[in-house]
Amino acid sequence: MNADPRDELVEHLGSMRAFAMSLTRNPALADDMVQDALVKAWSNIDSFQPGTNMRAWLFTILRNTYYSHHRKRKREVEDTEGELSAGLAQKPDHDGRLQMRDFNTAFGVLPEEQREALVLVGAGGFSYEEAAETCGVAVGTIKSRVNRGRARLVELMGMSDEEPMEVTEVVTQGIVTMNQSIA
Amino acid sequence: MSRRDQTSRVEREIDQNLKRAYEDVANQELPTRFTDLLDQLRSQDATTKGKDKTDER
Numbered sequence: 001m002n003a004d005p006r007d008e009l010v011e012h013l014g015s016m017r018a019f020a021m022s023l024t025r026n027p028a029l030a031d032d033m034v035q036d037a038l039v040k041a042w043s044n045i046d047s048f049q050p051g052t053n054m055r056a057w058l059f060t061i062l063r064n065t066y067y068s069h070h071r072k073r074k075r076e077v078e079d080t081e082g083e084l085s086a087g088l089a090q091k092p093d094h095d096g097r098l099q100m101r102d103f104n105t106a107f108g109v110l111p112e113e114q115r116e117a118l119v120l121v122g123a124g125g126f127s128y129e130e131a132a133e134t135c136g137v138a139v140g141t142i143k144s145r146v147n148r149g150r151a152r153l154v155e156l157m158g159m160s161d162e163e164p165m166e167v168t169e170v171v172t173q174g175i176v177t178m179n180q181s182i183a
Numbered sequence: 184m185s186r187r188d189q190t191s192r193v194e195r196e197i198d199q200n201l202k203r204a205y206e207d208v209a210n211q212e213l214p215t216r217f218t219d220l221l222d223q224l225r226s227q228d229a230t231t232k233g234k235d236k237t238d239e240r
Contacts, residue, residue, distance in 0.1 A: 006225075013217050018208035035220060042224045103200045122198040123205035150197050 005054065006045050009038065012058050015124065019059055022119040023066050025108050036069065037062040056126065059134050063116065071112075106156040114149030117142050 016037065020030035040061050041048075048057050107115065113135075120131040121142070128146075132139040 010213075010218070010221060013213055014209040014211065017211070017213075018205045021208045022205065031214065031216070035216065038217065038220060039224070042221075104204060107201075107204070118197075118201060119205060122201040150194055153197055154193055 004045075005048055005050055006042060008054055009041060009058075012055050013038070015055060016058055016062055019116075019119060019124065020062060020066070022107075022115055022123075023063065023112060033062065033065050033069075037065045040065065053130060055124075056130050056134050059120070059124075060136075063135065102157060103153075106153050109156060110149050110152055114145045114152065117145035118149040121146050 013034065016034045017030060020033045020037075021027065024030045024033060037058065041058055044061075048054065107118075110118070116135060117131060120126040120134060121128060126134065128139050128142050132142045135142065
């Protein structure tokens with residue numbers, strides 16, 4: 001008897017939660033979405049082709065779930081964008097160091113299609129081709145979303161040429177924090 | 184530093200931040216609601232399969 005692909009689902013739940021978080025920016029909503037997607041994946045396991053990328057298949061289900069049930073109305077996103085951008089731009093860099101929190105805030109300002117493209121390619125290890133298939137768009141569209149998303153983050157966080165030290169500091173700080181939490 | 188180097192450095196830093204935010208969630212301990220749900224789905228399935236077998240006989 002062949003291995004049941006459903007046994008593999010549990011291994012992808014962590015990534016699914018991370019991807020859901022990047023779309024919803026809301027932990028409770030993200031987990032509801034993962035739960036719905038998991039039930040769908042379980043009952044539609046026959047549509048998964050063994051040997052193909054299960055994570056990409058699951059992410060497709062997850063984002064369909066998001067766009068059909070859990071998405072906030074676009075209006076709300078637009079309303080908060082101006083406020084957040086203004087807050088970031090005016091914030092004094094008092095400790096000379098950008099914080100992870102600021103990155104997350106800046107990331108939350110991006111349109112969702114740029115967020116998902118950035119997360120799939122930049123963090124999820126998806127190729128442009130896999131990301132394009134997952135999002136149901138052309139490869140060129142994904143590339144352009146990633147580029148625009150990066151450019152916007154640079155702009156929002158003031159990651160300019162004049163401040164290389166500060167940005168490097170964030171990464172160093174991040175690695176130190178991560179090592180500490182592991183230890 | 185050339186313009187191109189600057190761009191790739193910033194990209195790298197953005198990706199590192201993205202990875203960190205992503206992995207923070209991905210590596211969290213899985214809430215029990217998900218393992219419970221999987222158990223539930225599995226046992227539902229077992230019940231259905233059992234019924235199918237009975238029907239076949």
